[in-house]
Amino acid sequence: MCRLLAISSDTPVSPMVALNALDVMREGHDGSGVGLFLRGLGGPLEKMKDAPILSGIFTDSGIRKLDEYMLDQGFMTKYKISIKTPKTTPPGIPKRDIYLIRAYEYPEEWEEISDTERFSRLTHIRLSLQAMGNEKKDMIVFSFWPDTVMIKEIGDPLAVGKFLKLGDKDLDARIIMAQGRQNTNYAINLYACHPFFIQGFSTMTNGENTAFVPIREYLISRGEPGYTGFYSDSEVFVHILHYTLTHLNLGIEAYKHVITPLREEALKAHPDGPFLKQLKQSCRKLIIDGPNCVIGVLPDSTMFMAQDRKKLRPGIVGGRPGMYVFSSETCGLDAVLPDRDATADFQPMHTDTVLVKPDRREVTICQQSEPLPHLH
Amino acid sequence: MSTIGTITPSSLSIKDLPWQILWDKDKCTLCGRCTAVCPVSAIELGVFRKRLIEVDIEGNQPGGNVYKTYYGIRQKTAPAYHCVGCAMCTMACPNDAIMPMAGDETDKLRYHINQGGQPQRRGGRRNVPGGVLDRIKFIRISMLTDPALDAGRHEFELRTLLGRVLPPEKNLKFIRENGWIPPVREIYPLIIGGMSFGALSPTMWEGLQMGVAYLNEELKMPVRMCTGEGGCPPRLLRSRFLRYVILQIASGYFGWDEIIHAIPEMKVDPCAVEIKYGQGAKPGDGGLLMWHKVKKLIATIRGVPEGISLPSPPTHQTQYSIEESVAKMIQSMYMAWGFRVPVYPKISATSTAMAVLNNLSRNQYAAGISIDGEDGGTGAAYNVSMDHMGHPIASCVRDCYLNLVTIGQQNEIPIFAGGGVGKTGNLAANAASLIMLGASGVQTGKYIMQAAAGCLGSESGRCNICNIGLCPKGITSQDPRLYRRLDPEAVAQRVVDVFVSFDTELRKIMAPLGRSTSLPIGMSDALGIDDKDIADRLKIKYVV
Incomplete structure (x- = not known):
């Protein structure tokens, strides 16, 4: 199993807080990799919220290729955070040339375009860079999006964090998602490391999606260029989330109805039964299976946790107004927020979606049996 | 001598x-x-x-x-x-x-069974034992990284959809705008395939219907049964049990006068309408009910004189193109029930199935496609059609499913596969294989006859006299002296036994694969076979 920890906080928090909490839960992961998603960035990047930030790992030749490409596209570097690593790498962590976090200035001609077009172009650039990097393995690109930094590396989460000196950097963030990887059925490929990202949506999962192949086939056939990769069976969760919210224009409350719909008897008793039945039927190919605890974040920074239909994985949410933590285990929660009111901790069950909205005032619990909020 | x-x-x-x-x-x-x-x-x-x-x-x-x-x-x-x-x-x-x-050797009878120039006709099946379906294994077993499920205790969703499912965007748009959303039935993935009233005896039919009704009403298993081409008894047409029935219309249109006239008196809609264009056991040949079996009851229901052979034409005589007239027929059948009943065609497995499918994919009314493979059974056919015509089901279903995947319509047109499912007794395993190859559900006929009524037919040329009304078990006979041997209550009991045990076996297959929330349609990563060519052909794993 993997271990997950996510923080949503009014004030920026160091990513090391999350990595320390992962370390507390180290019995549940094998230190084979770590993934970080940061949003609501503090520090210097806070002042350039709209500038798209490119996150990735590059070789020296890769960075030259990147510069050339980005210049061609009309992007100028606005700000960059360089991660200088010591000459010797600790055991288990591969030697890299450059970990890149770079904010860009949009090309002038982009000023007039719609958000949809901008999102699609940003995705296109990320995918192009990924494809270019795959040729000679000189570029690994995790995200290219405003106010978003992603770091993934092979190795023990805490060791990687210390090695990259993530605590010293201006990378404190209000939204942090971190995953300690338990390497299972796929070779260690950084693109297979959680969290996954598409157009402002990000998810990470502790689990195994046994319905992966039919879901992947379905997503690929949706004609959305961003639905690609699929190095991990968990990558589909973020695509389904994106599909539900952007293609179907539904709310996060409907996500659970797409991935683990209610059974017929429950739908008959549901106030939105007829609608949900239609949704279940037309989204049948997006029904997930197997044990999965999904933690994710939406473009508006709403954070959520949802469990599989049988609630086969651990997951707990707790905190206080201003700061909430989503964790695989209580000990992870304790490590971040020892002084919270633990009696208010909540472990979502098989029909629950737990939300912490951007105002971070409370934990909202949506049960699938409840009516859906009206969307207009 | x-x-x-x-x-x-x-x-x-x-x-x-x-x-x-x-x-x-x-x-x-x-x-x-x-x-x-x-x-x-x-x-x-x-x-x-x-x-x-x-x-x-x-x-x-x-x-x-x-x-x-x-x-x-x-x-x-x-x-x-x-x-x-x-x-x-x-x-x-x-x-x-x-x-x-x-x-102990090939018989000599086969050279002489065309006396008078009449080629051999018989009922039954192709008489070729074994097949690819029996060789497919389920290899993706959940071990440690994800827990296997408990077939006995966990909740399983063993349901499939029959009907044209709209793509999600369109579906939601139509809900908002009150557009027409095609009817979709949520049914059990094992359907009793079309065996007509006429091909089957009254006691057999009654037994099947009673079993199906019990499964639905007492065990809440939405099992459906197709009538085959031969109409439907008038009382059933006017009963609430009609909702468990898929009415079949084929090229002879037998029984449809009765059905059409019963529409105003129907209490419920039928589950669906199946338009039969082909049958796996005798593809390209029409239905056949030989004169021996056209007794008074059958003649009345079918609207024909007694004692004459009833060959349906090999094709619907009014139809010359799939683009136009098949579409029209599908639409007309929809119209008959006010667009509340799904209508889908059934074809024989054939190398041209993809052309049919591609046409259906552009017909917004087509509610699915049923594909019948060469190992299907029949009540009567020419021996040559049974033994030499046809296409295996596995690759046909796989090709069609992958074609739908390519055009992104894999959830929109459900494929139902039949023809040899459970031919050697492995009903659940064969069904699961076909589902994981891409079928939304399967149809079976022979297995039901064998298990529910004690049909003596086998894959080695045993019995096979369904065509002449002399079925020694009374399953396919219209002679009261014979069909009274079959107790409909006992048939019903066996139908229930078959479905309940099938249900357990299907869970026993799905649980170790870690699947329970939905039917594993197209879960080809779970399949393996010990033949490289077959594995390549079906795009599944080669395992030795």
Whole structure:
């Protein structure tokens, strides 16, 4: 199993807080990799919220290729955070040339375009860079999006964090998602490391999606260029989330109805039964299976946790107004927020979606049996 | 053969027949039950001459021959009376004195069974044992990284959809705008395939219907049964049980006068309408109900005179193009029930199935496609059609599913696969294989006849006389003396047994794969086979 920890906080928090909490839960992961998603960035990047930030790992030749490409596209570097690593790498962590976090200035001609077009172009650039990097393995690109930094590396989460000196950097963030990887059925490929990202949506999962192949086939056939990769069976969760919210224009409350719909008897008793039945039927190919605890974040920074239909994985949410933590285990929660009111901790069950909205005032619990909020 | 007989080209000995009757004189009580029960009169009372040599040991009389007669069973050798191996004689014999045995070499009968220029016609199946489905294994077993599920205790969603499912965006748009959303039925993924009232006896049909009704109403399993081409009994048409029935219309349109006239009186809509364009067992050939079986009841329901053969044309005579007239027929059938009933075509598996599918994908009314493979059964057909025409189901379903994946419509047009599902008894395993290859559900007929009614047919040419109304079990006969052998209550009980056990077996397959929230349609990563070519062809894993 993997271990997950996510923080949503009014004030920026160091990513090391999350990595320390992962370390507390180290019995549940094998230190084979770590993934970080940061949003609501503090520090210097806070002042350039709209500038798209490119996150990735590059070789020296890769960075030259990147510069050339980005210049061609009309992007100028606005700000960059360089991660200088010591000459010797600790055991288990591969030697890299450059970990890149770079904010860009949009090309002038982009000023007039719609958000949809901008999102699609940003995705296109990320995918192009990924494809270019795959040729000679000189570029690994995790995200290219405003106010978003992603770091993934092979190795023990805490060791990687210390090695990259993530605590010293201006990378404190209000939204942090971190995953300690338990390497299972796929070779260690950084693109297979959680969290996954598409157009402002990000998810990470502790689990195994046994319905992966039919879901992947379905997503690929949706004609959305961003639905690609699929190095991990968990990558589909973020695509389904994106599909539900952007293609179907539904709310996060409907996500659970797409991935683990209610059974017929429950739908008959549901106030939105007829609608949900239609949704279940037309989204049948997006029904997930197997044990999965999904933690994710939406473009508006709403954070959520949802469990599989049988609630086969651990997951707990707790905190206080201003700061909430989503964790695989209580000990992870304790490590971040020892002084919270633990009696208010909540472990979502098989029909629950737990939300912490951007105002971070409370934990909202949506049960699938409840009516859906009206969307207009 | 008599010593003074004439040998003709078609004179056969018992050895030349496919089945030889072994009869034990010591055990036989000469009760005559075997000769009475034999459906094809292959055996009769035989009077045999026997020579004994008797010697008077005291020497008073000269020794010599004594001629006696004894009585027993004689097997006929005329092609018209050949033993079909049904072994009803064995079943009827109180002393186990008689049994047909399959010959040890290819029979000679096959060269002579076209007397009068009439090629062999029969019922049954292709008689080729085994097949690809039985070789497919389920290899993706959940081990440690994800827990296997508990087939006995966990919740499983064993349901499938029959009907045209709109793409999600369009579906939500139509909900908002009150557009027409095609009817979709949520049903059990194992359907009892089309076997007509006429092909089946009244008791068999009644038993199946009762079993299906029980499964639905008492066990809440939404099992559906297709009528086949032969109409539907009037009382069923006007009952609430019609919702469990898929009405089939085929090229002979038999029974549809009755159905159309019953529409205003129907309490509920039927589950669906299946338009049959082809049948896996005899693709490209029409339906056939031979005159033996067209008794009064059948004639009434079908709207035809008694005692005439009812061959349906190989194709719908009014239709010449799939783009236009098939679309129109599908639409007309929708119209008959106010667009509330899904209508889908059934075709034989064929190398041209993809062309059909691609056309259907552009027809917004097509509610699915049923594909029937070469191992399907039939009540009556020419032997040559059964043995040599057709396409295996596995690759046909796989190609069609992957084609839908390519065009992104894999959830929109459900594929139902039939033809040889459970032909060697592995119903759940075969069904699961087809589902994971891409079928939304499967149809089965022969297995139901064997398991629910004791059909004697096998993959080695046993019985196969469904066509002439002499079914020794009363399953495919219209003769009351025969069909009264079949107790409809007992058939219903067995139908329930079959579905309940199938349900458990399907869970036992799905649970170790970690699947329970939805039917694993297209979960090809779970499949493996020990043949590289088949694996490549089906795009599944090659495992040894």
